[in-house]
Amino acid sequence: MSSAPQLDIDHVARLARLALTPEEKATFAAQLGSVLHHIEQLARVDVSGVEPSAHAFAVNNVWQDDVARPGLPVEAALRNAPAQRDHMVVVPKVVE
Amino acid sequence: MASPVLPSTLAATAAQLAAGQLSAVELTRAVIARTKAVEPRLRAFNSFDESDALAQAAAADARRAAGQGRGPLDGVPIGLKDVIAVKDQPLTASSRMLANFISPYDATVTTRLRAAGAVLYGRLNCDEFAMGSSNENSAFGPAANPCDVTRVPGGSSGGSAAAVAAGEVLAALGSDTGGSIRQPAALCGVVGLKPTYGLVSRYGLIAYASSLDQIGPFGRTVEDVALVLQAIAGHDERDSTSFRTEIPDYRAELAARRGPWKIGIPKEYFGEGLDPEIGAAVDQAVAYYRSLGCEVREVSLPHTPYCLDTYYIIATAEASSNLARYDGIRYGHRSQNAKDIVDLYFQSRAEGFGAEVKRRIILGTYVLSSGYYDAYYLRAQKVRTLIRRDFLEAYREVDALLTPTSPVPAFKIGEKSDPLALYLCDIYTIGVNLAGLPAINVPCGFTRGGLPIGLQLIGQPFREADLLATAHAYDRAHDWNQRRPNP
Structure with missing residues (x-):
């Protein structure tokens, strides 16, 4: 974090599965550059020996009894599918 | 334009309903008329279902008539931020991605409000996927501030705050990840509570940053907020982060817990960037607590x-992960311009998300990416430990902390275009989310230009009863909440 951060916008957008226009790439790279510059100051904090917190309170595994109970009916679960047929979601061909 | 004005508070309304001076149907009709009168200028609602609301109200009246009333919320219209699931109603997160989504189930808070008899009324405008501080990131257009419709209501729960301030509903629910309940409450002049992380179930809340998100109530008074919290708080097995804790009678505790409290003033919250009029109003509130x-x-x-x-x-990292589910396959927007399945993900997300959501997904993906994880995400989680320790250390000396809620009053729609400038609106509210604490905005004055000012009281984990009582001690003795904007 000591050197100026370089955000490779093409690489990150690919990781995020997000198509960006050339204009979006230019704008976001500039805006996020200034945000990352601001974030650089975190490097100044002494975190040696400090445990990370994923939550404000320690969260442990929560177990429930393995008992079947009613879930959403198929029609309700598929209600918002963009394309469906025979109780299944239709997607573009995956295997050539 | 003349429009009917509702009873002043939820508590007063509940008393009228209980005494038979007002029916839930009459009340709901008044709410609908008020909504129709002000919505062209406010845009606080993404949608509302008139006939559904009236049917719920009629059911509430029938219960009361049969002697089976369910308490103070029975028959009272309450609005829900459009990130909280209501079965068979739209759930959009103010995003093109979910513009046509109909919720197949109820959130736990929705189930609990139904059980308390509330009339679930409308889905309230917000920043897209709750990302923003001005409500300008809504794909359906920004909500406006009822005190001045050329200004923002704050965000992300801007519609919730605006609807309560304008008297379109008696109470509302919002969600708060970095200040999204408290900041709009401050900018619109209403009370807004962000509960302790884990007090209210997040089941059925559209996820933004799961370790920070928390649902909470808006109302005109602290007492009203206590009444709504009563209905929604408590453990839920469908949210594994929800906490098993005793839920007291919050309204009864308002009167029972009388202080005096030890109040801490964090010096870091009164520095550069704080509007002087806000600083002066908060100082006056501090003086009042001293007088008590x-x-x-x-x-x-x-x-x-x-x-x-x-x-x-932390928030963008969690958002990039949570929003990976919007891929155009099972629900949400699906692009018609994709050449294969992988391109379908890229195009659906490009077409469905707005600029701020894309920015946060990019930033979150970056800080989690190979080579940067330790430097950004892991380091941030360690600093989070230190931030939380600061608060717990302070609570060894004091019962509550008092700060401004927002460094600035409501600004003009379109005024702040730089993302970083908008992020700075949250400087007084985000520490609370990182530390998982409860905090509340209470109106404490107006600027010379007539814009609301709010103070923030920050409490100790799961001690909402103490926090509400501390806030009530100020709220009951001041009449800032009596001003009724008429947009």
């Missing part, structure tokens, strides 16, 4: 300067 016999002392939260950066790393 409260001991007020300065405290330090030394890691405050690092809250904003810590927040934007």
